[in-house]
Amino acid sequence: MSDSASKDSPEQAEFREYCRTWIEANRPPDPTVRLPLSALEIMTTEQLSYLQAWQKAAYDAGLVGCDYPAAVGGGGRKDCQRVANEEMLAARTPYFPNIIGLGMAAPTVFYHAQDELKERLLPRLFSGEDIWCQGFSEPGAGSDLASVQTFAERKGDKWVINGHKVWTSLAHFAEWMILLLRTDKSHKYDGLSYFVVPIRAALGKGVTVRPLIKITGETGFNEVIFDNLEVDDSYRLDELGKGWQVAMTTLLHERGAGELQTPRAGGLKSKGSHATTAYNLIDFARSAIRDGHPAAQDPLLRDRMMQQLICEAGLAQNQRRARVPALLDHPMRLQLQNKLLASEISQDTAALALEVAGASASLYLGDPNAPAGGQWNLAYMNSYGMTIAAGTSEVQRNILGERVLGLAKSK
Amino acid sequence: MAQPDNFGFGEEAALLKASARKFFSEKFPTSDLHALVAGDHRPERGSECLWNSKLWQEMVDLGWTMLAVPEAAGGVGMPAVAVAGLAEELGRAAFPCPLLGTINATYVLAACDSAQSALAEIAGGCSASLAITNQAGSWSPGDTDVVWADGKLSGTAWYVQDARKVDRLLVSASSTAGVGLYWVAADAPGITLVPDTILDLTRDQAHVSFDGVAAEEVSANGLAALAEAMPAVWTVLAADIVGAAEWQLQTTVEYVATRQQFDRPLGFFQAVKHPLVDVMLQIDQTKSLVYNAACAIDSEPERALQYAHMAKASASETAAYASGRSVQCHGGIGFTWECYVHLYFKRQKHSQMLWGDAAWHRARLADIVIGPLAPAGS
Numbered sequence: 155m156s157d158s159a160s161k162d163s164p165e166q167a168e169f170r171e172y173c174r175t176w177i178e179a180n181r182p183p184d185p186t187v188r189l190p191l192s193a194l195e196i197m198t199t200e201q202l203s204y205l206q207a208w209q210k211a212a213y214d215a216g217l218v219g220c221d222y223p224a225a226v227g228g229g230g231r232k233d234c235q236r237v238a239n240e241e242m243l244a245a246r247t248p249y250f251p252n253i254i255g256l257g258m259a260a261p262t263v264f265y266h267a268q269d270e271l272k273e274r275l276l277p278r279l280f281s282g283e284d285i286w287c288q289g290f291s292e293p294g295a296g297s298d299l300a301s302v303q304t305f306a307e308r309k310g311d312k313w314v315i316n317g318h319k320v321w322t323s324l325a326h327f328a329e330w331m332i333l334l335l336r337t338d339k340s341h342k343y344d345g346l347s348y349f350v351v352p353i354r355a356a357l358g359k360g361v362t363v364r365p366l367i368k369i370t371g372e373t374g375f376n377e378v379i380f381d382n383l384e385v386d387d388s389y390r391l392d393e394l395g396k397g398w399q400v401a402m403t404t405l406l407h408e409r410g411a412g413e414l415q416t417p418r419a420g421g422l423k424s425k426g427s428h429a430t431t432a433y434n435l436i437d438f439a440r441s442a443i444r445d446g447h448p449a450a451q452d453p454l455l456r457d458r459m460m461q462q463l464i465c466e467a468g469l470a471q472n473q474r475r476a477r478v479p480a481l482l483d484h485p486m487r488l489q490l491q492n493k494l495l496a497s498e499i500s501q502d503t504a505a506l507a508l509e510v511a512g513a514s515a516s517l518y519l520g521d522p523n524a525p526a527g528g529q530w531n532l533a534y535m536n537s538y539g540m541t542i543a544a545g546t547s548e549v550q551r552n553i554l555g556e557r558v559l560g561l562a563k564s565k
Numbered sequence: 566m567a568q569p570d571n572f573g574f575g576e577e578a579a580l581l582k583a584s585a586r587k588f589f590s591e592k593f594p595t596s597d598l599h600a601l602v603a604g605d606h607r608p609e610r611g612s613e614c615l616w617n618s619k620l621w622q623e624m625v626d627l628g629w630t631m632l633a634v635p636e637a638a639g640g641v642g643m644p645a646v647a648v649a650g651l652a653e654e655l656g657r658a659a660f661p662c663p664l665l666g667t668i669n670a671t672y673v674l675a676a677c678d679s680a681q682s683a684l685a686e687i688a689g690g691c692s693a694s695l696a697i698t699n700q701a702g703s704w705s706p707g708d709t710d711v712v713w714a715d716g717k718l719s720g721t722a723w724y725v726q727d728a729r730k731v732d733r734l735l736v737s738a739s740s741t742a743g744v745g746l747y748w749v750a751a752d753a754p755g756i757t758l759v760p761d762t763i764l765d766l767t768r769d770q771a772h773v774s775f776d777g778v779a780a781e782e783v784s785a786n787g788l789a790a791l792a793e794a795m796p797a798v799w800t801v802l803a804a805d806i807v808g809a810a811e812w813q814l815q816t817t818v819e820y821v822a823t824r825q826q827f828d829r830p831l832g833f834f835q836a837v838k839h840p841l842v843d844v845m846l847q848i849d850q851t852k853s854l855v856y857n858a859a860c861a862i863d864s865e866p867e868r869a870l871q872y873a874h875m876a877k878a879s880a881s882e883t884a885a886y887a888s889g890r891s892v893q894c895h896g897g898i899g900f901t902w903e904c905y906v907h908l909y910f911k912r913q914k915h916s917q918m919l920w921g922d923a924a925w926h927r928a929r930l931a932d933i934v935i936g937p938l939a940p941a942g943s
């Protein structure tokens with residue numbers, strides 16, 4: 155019995171059994187194309203279709219959106235998404251392609267949209283038939299998100315949108331976008347409003363999506379330009395001028411600190427994919443010859459690998475302790491650390507792997523002699539995506555210092 | 566065996582932790598600690614043993630030294646997670662007393678085969694300390710300079726914690742049959758206790774010489790008993806470090822929130838704010854690793870060693886980092902004898918090295934996880 159299974163409620167225990175049996179019988183065949191490290195780097199329709207078919211199957215079986223009410227396409231269960239996630243992670247299934255939809259758009263729509271809109275949008279979001287993207291960042295508004303300038307002007311019961319979003323992951327495949335914009339130029343925070351926008355339907359008619367190339371050479375994020383796009387007022391979430399509050403729901407869930415568990419499968423633990431974990435690094439070190447000697451026998455590298463292993467274990471145990479109120483002094487303290495720790499630890503692990511690789515760390519994807527096919531280099535570079543996106547590490551430290559330690563706000 | 570998701574930290578453990586916090590904050594605020602141990606600031610003040618034995622007696626009466634003693638031996642039989650919770654509060658108060666030494670002894674004794682009467686003495690209120698370290702300061706349990714021959718102990722045990730406060734010593738000694746463990750009164754004839762002069766004002770330490778001292782053999786297979794008990798010894802000390810680090814963080818945060826420079830509270834500046842966040846991150850990881858290790862002692866013993874190495878390695882790093890930042894962020898006042906920060910700074914520097922520093926624990930962990938290091942030259 156797994157650790158978590160031992161404290162399942164009867165509903166969870168029964169559901170766990172169901173998930174396990176279903177996954178066993180319905181695991182998708184291995185892909186015929188190389189899958190990227192995460193959904194944020196999906197480049198081709200082949201990659202996308204394979205992953206979409208898997209998400210749809212998992213949704214149809216009830217493993218996605220388990221804790222949302224049935225009326226919006228959910229499973230109507232209680233605290234069962236975590237169970238499904240654990241089983242999908244343990245079975246090393248593929249990951250879901252619609253991660254921005256599941257992790258950010260779904261809870262935001264659920265908490266802030268009118269019933270009719272929820273019922274229309276959420277089922278196709280959960281099934282992965284509609285891919286979603288997040289239009290927050292702009293050329294002039296990154297960490298200082300509330301300074302976004304994309305503007306919606308009222309025209310009867312419609313809005314006319316003009317502006318420029320950047321780094322928009324998955325926009326090249328997305329049907330829908332969650333969009334933070336300005337409806338009032340005279341108030342920084344209270345001038346913001348929040349919309350859902352059917353961008354795919356508007357391609358070439360007010361919306362342009364252009365890929366941006368990442369440091370790795372991969373695509374995956376884009377710039378999105380709005381040129382007099384008209385959208386209906388019914389696509390507005392919550393009240394006019396409440397965009398910042400709605401965005402907080404999005405960001406809280408993005409950082410893993412929200413109420414609703416994000417459906418998560420396989421991820422970095424997917425079969426055949428490359429996981430930036432200390433155990434993987436140790437395995438690599440066992441076979442790596444560095445400067446003519448086995449890397450696993452170098453006392454300094456051993457010490458540093460243990461540092462990574464201990465940090466990873468500390469993070470995993472933080473997540474466990476976050477559910478034990480008697481061992482917490484501040485309700486948000488551990489949740490708000492999650493993203494910062496996870497991204498920095500995997501960055502350090504990948505960096506250490508390159509040192510373990512020694513001279514062969516110079517070899518990249520496609521070189522026949524590259525260790526792990528060049529994946530450590532890829533992982534190391536992509537790790538900066540994680541320490542920059544979703545609130546940079548510096549911004550996370552501001553948030554922790556201000557909200558948890560109560561130190562004076564830097565802005 | 567599997568660990569329960571909540572670390573097995575139940576209602577009893579939570580109550581104990583809360584009542585310990587209340588006990589120390591009401592009866593022994595930091596100002597009392599400073600008044601008690603920091604009276605004499607002279608660098609050559611020599612060795613002192615300053616403590617509040619009346620409060621210690623209250624702790625004994627509350628049953629805190631017997632928490633880990635099995636019920637069958639007259640103890641409370643609480644799980645290691647509960648003991649860790651208590652140790653965390655002890656560290657937060659930096660209370661000078663032989664609680665950890667005595668609890669350590671109960672863990673070792675519980676792993677010995679003929680320790681009933683020794684455990685009964687602890688249950689009856691005796692305090693104790695481990696005398697298991699050699700002059701070289703080896704952290705490998707079992708490396709001892711004391712010899713057991715003809716029913717007598719001879720030689721010297723080094724780095725004995727809180728030696729002047731305790732009633733009993735649990736001594737490791739080698740004989741022709743291997744390493745055994747011996748139980749002896751701290752003031753038995755033939756024992757000479759030489760106090761060390763130490764940095765930490767909240768502990769005392771000594772080396773203890775045995776000159777043909779009669780003692781009770783509690784285990785002939787001391788290595789096995791120590792191997793079984795050391796994970797608990799490391800984990801409980803790591804818990805103490807977590808509590809002390811929490812004090813350092815909280816005290817420093819309060820200071821930088823009030824002290825103004827450049828027309829702003831110091832905590833506004835990211836060069837102050839971010840390192841304090843990093844202290845918090847380290848404390849939290851260590852704390853989570855401590856409860857994981859403690860829970861393994863209770864319900865996943867096959868993993869206890871590995872998890873305890875993680876906990877103490879992490880704790881030693883936290884002790885060092887939290888201490889450095891607590892002094893630095895206080896500025897000049899933090900560099901004074903008057904400011905309470907130095908009490909914890911010194912306790913943490915002591916705890917950092919006690920029973921193995923971070924690198925030592927990581928090296929042991931690597932031996933388990935990666936496999937042993939090949940001998941040099943091979």
Ligand SMILES: Cc1cc2nc3c(=O)[nH]c(=O)nc-3n(C[C@H](O)[C@H](O)[C@H](O)COP(=O)(O)OP(=O)(O)OC[C@H]3O[C@@H](n4cnc5c(N)ncnc54)[C@H](O)[C@@H]3O)c2cc1C
Pocket residue numbers: 194287288289290291295296297298320321322323324375538539540542543544545546547548549552564835
């Ligand atoms: C892989 C990837 C995917 C992304 N996907 C999306 C997406 O789907 N949708 C979307 O809207 N956005 C996305 N982003 C954008 C991301 O949210 C921003 O890059 C991020 O918020 C940082 O903003 P910026 O790039 O403008 O950097 P800046 O804000 O200009 O920051 C530059 C540097 O200055 C530091 N800095 C800034 N402000 C402070 C401060 N107050 N204190 C201390 N240091 C500070 C930052 O930490 C950083 O190191 C993605 C980014 C990446 C890398």
